[in-house]
Amino acid sequence: MRVLKILLEKEFRQVFRNPAILRIIFMMPAIQLLIMPLAADYEVKNVKLCVVDFDRSAYSRELVNKITATSYFQLVDYTDSYNKALTYVENDQADLVLQIPAKFERQLIKEDKATLFMALNAINGVKANLGSAYLRTIIGDFNREVRTEWLQLPRFNSQPVIEVTPINWFNPYMNYRIFMVPGILVILVTMVGAFLSALNIVKEKEVGTIEQINVTPIKKYQFILGKLIPFWVLGLIILTIGLAISYLVYGIAPLGNIFTIYFFAGVYLLAVLGLGLLVSTVSATQQQAMLLSFFMMMIFILLGGLYTSIDSMPAWAQAFTKVNPVAYFIDVMRMVVLKGSTLWDIRFHLLTVFGFAIVLNSLAVWSYRKRS
Amino acid sequence: MKSVIVNGVQKSFKANKGSVQALKEISFDVEQGELFGLIGPDGAGKTTLFRILTTLMIADSGSASVDGFDVVKDFKAIRKRVGYMPGRFSLYQDLSVEENLSFFATLFDTTIEENYDLVKDIYIQIEKFKHRKAGALSGGMKQKLALCCALIHKPSVLFLDEPTTGVDAVSRQEFWELLRQLQKQNITIVVSTPYMDEASLCDRVALIQQGSLLDIDTPKGIMNKLGKPLWSVRASDMYVLMKELKSMYEVFSCYPFGQEHHVIFHNDGQSILEIETALKKKGIADAQFKRTEPTIEDSFMKLMNK
Numbered sequence: 001m002r003v004l005k006i007l008l009e010k011e012f013r014q015v016f017r018n019p020a021i022l023r024i025i026f027m028m029p030a031i032q033l034l035i036m037p038l039a040a041d042y043e044v045k046n047v048k049l050c051v052v053d054f055d056r057s058a059y060s061r062e063l064v065n066k067i068t069a070t071s072y073f074q075l076v077d078y079t080d081s082y083n084k085a086l087t088y089v090e091n092d093q094a095d096l097v098l099q100i101p102a103k104f105e106r107q108l109i110k111e112d113k114a115t116l117f118m119a120l121n122a123i124n125g126v127k128a129n130l131g132s133a134y135l136r137t138i139i140g141d142f143n144r145e146v147r148t149e150w151l152q153l154p155r156f157n158s159q160p161v162i163e164v165t166p167i168n169w170f171n172p173y174m175n176y177r178i179f180m181v182p183g184i185l186v187i188l189v190t191m192v193g194a195f196l197s198a199l200n201i202v203k204e205k206e207v208g209t210i211e212q213i214n215v216t217p218i219k220k221y222q223f224i225l226g227k228l229i230p231f232w233v234l235g236l237i238i239l240t241i242g243l244a245i246s247y248l249v250y251g252i253a254p255l256g257n258i259f260t261i262y263f264f265a266g267v268y269l270l271a272v273l274g275l276g277l278l279v280s281t282v283s284a285t286q287q288q289a290m291l292l293s294f295f296m297m298m299i300f301i302l303l304g305g306l307y308t309s310i311d312s313m314p315a316w317a318q319a320f321t322k323v324n325p326v327a328y329f330i331d332v333m334r335m336v337v338l339k340g341s342t343l344w345d346i347r348f349h350l351l352t353v354f355g356f357a358i359v360l361n362s363l364a365v366w367s368y369r370k371r372s
Numbered sequence: 373m374k375s376v377i378v379n380g381v382q383k384s385f386k387a388n389k390g391s392v393q394a395l396k397e398i399s400f401d402v403e404q405g406e407l408f409g410l411i412g413p414d415g416a417g418k419t420t421l422f423r424i425l426t427t428l429m430i431a432d433s434g435s436a437s438v439d440g441f442d443v444v445k446d447f448k449a450i451r452k453r454v455g456y457m458p459g460r461f462s463l464y465q466d467l468s469v470e471e472n473l474s475f476f477a478t479l480f481d482t483t484i485e486e487n488y489d490l491v492k493d494i495y496i497q498i499e500k501f502k503h504r505k506a507g508a509l510s511g512g513m514k515q516k517l518a519l520c521c522a523l524i525h526k527p528s529v530l531f532l533d534e535p536t537t538g539v540d541a542v543s544r545q546e547f548w549e550l551l552r553q554l555q556k557q558n559i560t561i562v563v564s565t566p567y568m569d570e571a572s573l574c575d576r577v578a579l580i581q582q583g584s585l586l587d588i589d590t591p592k593g594i595m596n597k598l599g600k601p602l603w604s605v606r607a608s609d610m611y612v613l614m615k616e617l618k619s620m621y622e623v624f625s626c627y628p629f630g631q632e633h634h635v636i637f638h639n640d641g642q643s644i645l646e647i648e649t650a651l652k653k654k655g656i657a658d659a660q661f662k663r664t665e666p667t668i669e670d671s672f673m674k675l676m677n678k
Contacts, residue, residue, distance in 0.1 A: 006478040010467065017466050208462040212521070215426050215456045216479040217448060 003218060007226030011200075015230065021196070029188045029238050033245045036184050037177045047131035049073045050085040050094040057105035063142050067098075072134050086119070095121045096131050108146065170338045177250050182333035183306040185242040189265060190300065190326055192238050193272035194279070195293050197231040201280035202289040224365060228273050235269040236262065255340030264332050264346060268353050271325045274360030281367045300326040325356050373440075375529055375560035376402040376425065380434035383420055394420040396583040397434070402562055402576075407555050409574030410564040411668070417583040418564040419459060422533045425562070426456040439528050452480070455527035457518045459534040465507030469498055469517055472506050473524060480525030490557065491520045494550055512543030519550065530554070532563040536570065548573050568669035579672055586675040594671045600624065601640050604632040604664040607656050616654050622647060627673050634670060635661075 015021055049067065053060050068075045076094045079085060088094035099117035108114040116139065120128040171178050204210040213223065239262070246252040254261060276293070283289040302308075303317055304326035310318060321327040328349045335341035343350070383395040394417045402408040410418050423429040425438055427447035435442065441449045463472045473495075477484050488495075494516050501509060506517060515535055522530060532551075536544040548570065551561055563574070571577045572591040579586040579594070587594060607613040614633055617626045622643060624636040637643075644661050651659045 002478055003481070006475055010464070010471070010475055013471065014464065014466050207465070208458060208460045209464055211428065211458045211460075212456070212462040212476070213479070214428055215451055215454065216476070217451045217481075218479050 003222050004225060007218075007222065008229055011226060011230040015234070024196075025192065025234060025238060026241065028191070029185075029242045030245060032188060033181065033184060033242055034249065037180045037250065044127050044130040044134075045072055046074050047072055047096055047127060047134070048076045048088075048094045049096045049098060049131075049135075050076045050088045051078050052080060052082050052085045052097060052099040053078060054080055054102040055100050055104040056080070059105040059108060059146070060100045063100070063139070066142055067135065067138050070134070070138065072131070089119065089121045092121070092123075095124065095127055096135065098135065178252055178338060179334065180306075181246045181250055181252055182337045183304075183330045185239065185246065186304075186326060186329045186333055187297075187301055187306065188242055189235050189239050189269065190272050190329070191297065193231060193235045193269050194276040194297070195290075196234065197227060197273050197276035198279040198283070198289045198293055199286055200231070201227055201277065202283050202286050205280075206285055220365065220368060224277065224368065227277070228270075231273055231276070232266070232269050235272075236265060239265050252337065254337040256336035256342060260336050260341070260343050260346070261333065263343065264329065264336075264350060264353070267350060267357060268325060268329050270357035271353050271360055274357055274364050275325075277364035278360055278367065281364060281369075300324055303327070305330050323356075325353055328353050373404045374401045375404045375406065376408075376436075376438050376562060378421070378425070378434070378436045381421070381424060381431045381436055382433045383417075383424065383429070383431050394583050395424075395431070398580075398583070398585055399434075400578055400585060400588050402560060404560055405555065405558045406560055407551060407573075407575045408560070408562045409571050409577040410562065410580055411566075411568065411571045411577050411672070412564070412580035413566055415582075416580045418580060419533055421580075422456070422458075422531050422562075422564065426454055426531055427451060452525070453528045455522035455525070455530040457522040457530075457532045457535055459537065461506075461514050461518060463506050463514075463518060463521060466505055468503050468505055469509070470502040472517065473520055476521040477524045482525050484524065487524055487526045490526055490554075491523050493553060494520050494523070511539050512546070515539055515543070515547060516550075519547075523554070527559065529560045529562065532561065534564055534566065536565060536567065544570070568667065568672060571668040577668070579668075579675060581676060586672070591668055594668055595666050598636075598666040598671050598674055600636050602664050602666045602670055603635045603637070603641050603644070603661050604629070605635055605659055605661050606632050607651075607659045609656065613651070613656055613659060616651060616656060620647065620650070625674065625677055629669070634664070634673075636674070 015025075051064050051067075053064070064075070064078065067073050073096075076088055077085070082097070082099060085094065085097045085099075089097060097117075097119035099119070101115060101117065104114050104116075118132055118135065120132055122128045201210075204213070243254075243258070243261070275296070279289055279292050279296075283292055299320075303310075303313070303321050304324055305321065306326075310321050310327065313321070332341075332346050332349050335346060378401065379399050381395055381398045382393070384391045384393045386392075398417075398421065410421070412418055420429065424431050425436055425443060427443050427450050430444060435444075437443060438450050439453055441453075443450060464475070467475065473491075474484055477487075484491075498509070498513050498516050498520070501513065506514065509517060519532075519535070522532075536547055539547065544567075551563065552573075555561060565571070571594075574591060576588065576590050577594065578588045587597070589597070605613065605617070610628070610633065614626060614628065617623050617633065617635060622637050622639060624638050626633055626635045628634075637647075641661070641663075648659060648661065
């Protein structure tokens with residue numbers, strides 16, 4: 001017990017004497033949480049649109065007005081040359097070209113039918129996709145307006161029309177931040193857990209201090225606990241800072257019990273720390289450890305459901321997310337924050353992550369050697 | 373009673389192609405309370421041997437025991453009674469002198485107070501810096517702190533791996549005086565060094581090169597093993613002198629030694645006058661030969677040339 005106490009004392013002393021680590025611990029969550037949710041936004045705004053209008057009629061102008069009235073589109077040019085519009089696309093000045101053919105108005109009125117042409121700059125696939133979807137909605141809307149204006153509808157529709165009214169459960173305004181902030185928080189906690197713990201142990205190897213520790217009668221479990229506990233505590237501190245920022249800045253208060261989050265985070269950190277420990281046993285230098293954890297973090301984040309939905313991944317990727325602890329925590333965070341899930345609701349997540357913790361830590365303890 | 377017994381220890385490492393034999397069938401033993409020196413150039417295998425004896429590494433074959441305990445089977449017992457000071461400064465640079473010392477004391481389940489008398493002489497010298505971080509100490513101070521940390525649990529055997537490398541001449545001398553004092557407390561000390569002049573300060577030394585022991589004896593014994601009288605020679609052009617001497621058939625061996633060359637002759641230097649005239653003919657007029665006392669380095673050079 002005395003040995004463990006002095007190990008912890010030493011570890012905390014070192015952390016608090018290292019201004020770089022302190023800065024990372026306290027500044028990183030603040031900066032990431034303040035910048036990322038604002039910048040990394042799913043909603044595509046400012047789609048640059050170029051209109052090629054061969055018609056120049058009242059209707060075509062009305063349509064263009066309707067489009068540019070929304071905040072989604074930004075009119076780059078209003079021209080009558082398709083080639084000119086294409087140059088805009090080529091120079092990356094326009095994302096979308098909408099071509100209104102000649103006699104658009106006449107055809108619409110007389111033949112009750114008109115065609116529009118849309119050209120997308122597919123280099124930025126997300127922007128092109130969402131931009132065209134927005135545009136289609138607006139054109140559809142416009143179409144309905146024209147019809148009500150011109151056609152005297154019979155009292156009863158001859159064709160049945162289904163109108164769909166969506167309601168967004170748990171996030172009524174589809175606020176993107178409520179959805180993103182808890183996820184980013186998970187990444188932060190993971191970074192501290194996996195990165196810092198791995199780097200810390202490898203640093204002892206690199207500087208040679210582990211040599212001096214290894215000749216002492218200290219037990220393996222004492223050494224490992226002495227490393228795990230400080231970073232477990234730091235991880236929870238980061239979580240606390242993160243939750244405070246998301247409440248103060250974004251007004252996100254978890255719908256569920258906050259202790260559910262802490263309880264899960266406590267178990268989750270054990271798993272992540274085990275991973276960090278494992279990384280440290282296989283790397284000899286801080287550089288190796290850094291690259292290895294960086295590589296894993298990338299995969300964990302991209303296949304963790306933070307930015308892209310797991311359900312839309314191919315089957316093999318979905319299978320991988322089953323062994324990705326980050327995916328579980330992101331899921332739990334969203335469940336508790338948005339839906340107010342309880343411990344009972346997340347019991348399977350909890351058990352799985354607990355399983356990870358056991359496996360990873362046993363592997364780490366097993367592969368940590370006091371001698372070569 | 374033998375404090376350290378090494379019996380046919382071998383160790384090889386994998387290199388890019390094949391393997392490198394770091395230790396080849398090393399055997400020796402160290403008496404209780406002895407100050408034993410392991411002398412050899414860099415890469416001779418000194419650190420590997422130390423790592424095996426301090427249970428940090430397992431030998432490929434052979435056996436070794438420290439204080440009567442086997443280094444493989446009873447490694448736990450050895451860790452309790454051995455003090456090890458690695459060649460590289462391995463204390464926490466961001467902890468203060470005092471924090472480092474009490475940290476290692478606690479790891480050995482003791483306190484600074486309990487064994488203060490053992491480290492007192494050394495600790496007094498660094499006590500005024502006890503709140504300074506270990507990383508901010510000078511080289512000599514660092515060595516003293518490391519020695520304190522290796523001693524704080526009252527070890528019966530102390531392993532010091534090149535404790536004086538990179539330390540100034542005055543600090544080196546002080547350090548060896550400290551070792552002498554520790555020896556009086558009946559602590560066995562095994563110390564390695566690449567400096568030949570430090571060998572004469574040990575009770576016994578083992579000369580090691582490329583993983584093999586060349587000789588084990590008292591410093592005096594090793595010096596006497598030279599067998600032949602040793603001559604030193606100086607001239608204004610040392611380089612040409614060396615070349616000419618080496619080409620003479622009377623010369624057994626010749627090597628630079630400080631500002632002079634040391635020469636051993638087949639006929640023990642009976643024809644020194646003839647050699648001087650021979651050199652004069654070759655254009656070296658000012659060659660001066662003198663009889664000189666051999667040092668450990670001379671013996672080492674002779675053993676290496678065997």
